[in-house]
Amino acid sequence: MTSVALVDDHELLRTGLMAIINSFEGFKVVMEADNGKQFTEKVKSKTPPDIVLLDITMPVMDGYETSSWIKTNLPQTKVLVLSMLENDTAIIRMLKNGARGYILKDSKPKVFKDALDSIRDSGYFINELVSNKLMHYINHEEVFEGDAFALNSLSENESTFLKWICTEKTYKEIADEMCLSPRTIDTYRDNLFKKLDVKTRVGLAIFAIKNGIVNI
Amino acid sequence: MTSVALVDDHELLRTGLMAIINSFEGFKVVMEADNGKQFTEKVKSKTPPDIVLLDITMPVMDGYETSSWIKTNLPQTKVLVLSMLENDTAIIRMLKNGARGYILKDSKPKVFKDALDSIRDSGYFINELVSNKLMHYINHEEVFEGDAFALNSLSENESTFLKWICTEKTYKEIADEMCLSPRTIDTYRDNLFKKLDVKTRVGLAIFAIKNGIVNI
DNA sequence: CAAAAAACGGGTGAAAACACCGTTTTTTTA
DNA sequence: TAAAAAAACGGTGTTTTCACCCGTTTTTTG
Structure with a gap:
């Protein structure tokens, strides 16, 4: 059984996600948090989840910070980004911060199931969204260093x-x-x-x- | 059994919503649509739903238009707005266009259940969000005529x-x-x-x- | 049809925004 | 601790934005 944590400030979305994930064979939601900060606190007293479904836009501690934190503090835990941001900056930045996959909030449930399966089985979920940005990043790294990652600096x-x-x-x-x-x-x-x-x-x-x- | 239609361009959210609504006693999702236009077409060949859960920001035909259309073409059908927009403009405008209630996408599921119950039983769901705007509207109608509804003009x-x-x-x-x-x-x-x-x-x-x- | 409203075009001057030049002070770090 | 880097501050001039004035033409409406 693969354990999943939901980190998103929209409670209604979380509830829906939980229903869906629990309906998937082999997955179970074991933790929920409103934002990254709350997650870091809750996870102290628990077994870290296998996968964290992580939003980017959140109060207190956003997805970028949270992913970085997970990367260093919970290296076994894999981050799947679930965001409505579709821009290069956000995607590349999250991947840099350790995310294993990136899907949009308006994805179809099947995509969603595929992503979870892929991350569990191979550790990554490389969809078109991600591969496009990755390819572009490989070929235009200097652009990102000066532009997309300006956000980091x-x-x-x-x-x-x-x-x-x-x-x-x-x-x-x-x-x-x-x-x-x-x-x-x-x-x-x-x-x-x-x-x-x-x-x-x-x-x-x-x-x-x-x-x-x-x-x- | 109260029939519900979901009109929202986020399929994942729709799926979650459907799971939640179908788990509520006495409610059943009978229709889904990506946007208002698709809804108007789908509803031609079906019995109109009792309640439409309607997003505002949608491609092709947005929530404002859709609510107006429902008000004139399906007077028996009640609109409950489910949006992430929290500003006066959007709320008052949707109410003007016939919406019976307005809840935010990050509401707790209980609020959500209350809203559906209230709309089924009394025809309206007046939460603090709506009552505040209504009161303000009553007292500052002229402001809204020139400001909030500027959007319409x-x-x-x-x-x-x-x-x-x-x-x-x-x-x-x-x-x-x-x-x-x-x-x-x-x-x-x-x-x-x-x-x-x-x-x-x-x-x-x-x-x-x-x-x-x-x-x- | 006449009146009203809306759309379009215009001039001037003040304020804000922007471009490019620089210096001093503080913080980093080698 | 000296050099380098970063942050704070400064002057000057051009372009853009904004405020306020105005008339003409087209469209809407009573």
Whole structure:
């Protein structure tokens, strides 16, 4: 019997997932958590699950952090990402952080069953989504280093700044909010323009929303 | 036995929902559809369901349209909205379009059961989410007329314009794309600022994304 | 048909955003 | 502890955005 943990902040989705997984031969849901932090705490007092079904966009501790944590602290446990994010950045980043597979939330149940079987049997689930991104990554690694993985290299302040970007405040007002000089804010913006390969504030806002840095 | 139809483009969620609903005493899922259009076609050859569980954000024909269609074509059928949108605009608009209740996708299953029971028994499910918005609507109707329902009064061009807003193009470039004078684009922007009660382009972009006018 | 509303186009000036130049201070790390 | 890297800050000028004024043409509506 393969044990599965569900880590997702949507309780209704979790309930549905549990019903489905428990109906699969040989799988059983043994743990649920609202976010990564809660998972790390719950797993202390239990046998680690074989597979963790992991969402990315979650409060407190998101999927990226959680996958990294599992990779180092529970090396036997395999992560299957279940997300609605379909962009290169998210997929490659999760794979880098140790995920064994990546499926979308609007997948058909069969895909879902295949993924679980494959991860249990071979340790990985390489679908078209993943293989495409992997191939692209192999051939354009430098692009990802400078672009997709820019997300990883965002500083605390830059993330905070991106949150403010998605408001109607001017840069001067953002400087006040962050207790920094407007010049510094200018530098943040210019650096992010380069890092994220955008040219305008709207570009920054879209990036922040796309990548779950801000939840709207 | 109360018959239920599921209209949502996330098949996995639908499957989970079906498992849950069928486990409820007295409810049975009799129909599924990927979007509103598919529902209107499928329902032609069947007995209309008692309750439609309806998502808002869907391709082809969204929840707003679908609810309106049901209101006029299937007056016996009651709509329960199941969405992840939590903003005033979406909630009030769906209620205006005939929805009998509104619950969030991350609700607990109990809430979900309560909602179905309440709609079957009383025709409505008034939770805090809905009552708050209703009360606010009663007291600030004029605000909603000019704000929340601005969404309904967006012209074709304004919607197109909002899509361009969420890009890195300047207004001049947008004018070129839309084959209009930059002055006209200026007017569009100023009108939308008033209608949507925002002050900057970022505000417009956030509105457009929040309300599903652009999919990022 | 006349009035009203909506769409389109226009000018000006101020504010904000952006580009590019730089220095000083703090933190890292070799 | 000295060198390197990163973070904070600064000036200047251009482009874009925004606010407020306006008239004309087309469409809608009573």
